[in-house]
Amino acid sequence: MKIYKYYSILVLLLMSLSINAANDKTTIYNAFITGNMAEWKTTMTDIESRKLTSAANKLELINYYYGYIGYSLGVKNKKEAATYVDKMETILDELTKSNPKLADVYAYKAALVGFKIGLSPYKAPFIGKSSGENAKKALAIDPNNIQGNIEQANVLYYSPSAFGGDKTKAKEYYKKAVSLFEDNPASLPQNWLYLSLLTKIAQIQEDEKNFKGAKQTYDKILSIEPNYSFVKNELLPALKKKM
Numbered sequence: 001m002k003i004y005k006y007y008s009i010l011v012l013l014l015m016s017l018s019i020n021a022a023n024d025k026t027t028i029y030n031a032f033i034t035g036n037m038a039e040w041k042t043t044m045t046d047i048e049s050r051k052l053t054s055a056a057n058k059l060e061l062i063n064y065y066y067g068y069i070g071y072s073l074g075v076k077n078k079k080e081a082a083t084y085v086d087k088m089e090t091i092l093d094e095l096t097k098s099n100p101k102l103a104d105v106y107a108y109k110a111a112l113v114g115f116k117i118g119l120s121p122y123k124a125p126f127i128g129k130s131s132g133e134n135a136k137k138a139l140a141i142d143p144n145n146i147q148g149n150i151e152q153a154n155v156l157y158y159s160p161s162a163f164g165g166d167k168t169k170a171k172e173y174y175k176k177a178v179s180l181f182e183d184n185p186a187s188l189p190q191n192w193l194y195l196s197l198l199t200k201i202a203q204i205q206e207d208e209k210n211f212k213g214a215k216q217t218y219d220k221i222l223s224i225e226p227n228y229s230f231v232k233n234e235l236l237p238a239l240k241k242k243m
Helices: 002-034 037-048 055-074 078-098 103-119 121-141 146-158 167-182 192-207 211-224 229-242
Strands: none
Touching (some): 002 055, 103 146
């Protein structure tokens, strides 16, 4: 009877964790498509209050840090970004020790270096190389790791050509990441990173004056998520004025 009792408690605990994770994903996704970053931050704070023991749960929180830091840097809020860079680094240090063969860990470490450069551009010549090294390590562990492909693309796209940057190769990695997402349809519902990646590709097309291609990508995004405010109300209308 005691074994059954403890088993029942464990089942209920696991069910609770699963429900929490699903609710978190939905909340983050809705925050992303509506641009409600206050809600995004609230969700991260709620997750931080729980005892995260599994690598999967820690990586989920890092995924949300990743999006929030990118947003904070985009709106020039370096103080907020720095706070979450420190939090992201703490968990990544833990995971590097406990799960050294997880490709996602090194992919996010590559991103972390990029964020540090975003905070302090003067550091680029000193730490920039480690971003590419971590991205390559992620892909050496798993060539089909989505985050690894995204970060390898970011390294190639944003690095000067003198330091190995190559926008053409970068676009290949971005496209591969999209294909990896789409080869796994079960991963696509309420996936903020997938929409963000498509948005990035559309913005690159727009920068390259490929307005037709950019519009096709924006239309694809809105066919997936008609309520994605940033594309619907800002990016697509601005593009149409250029066409």
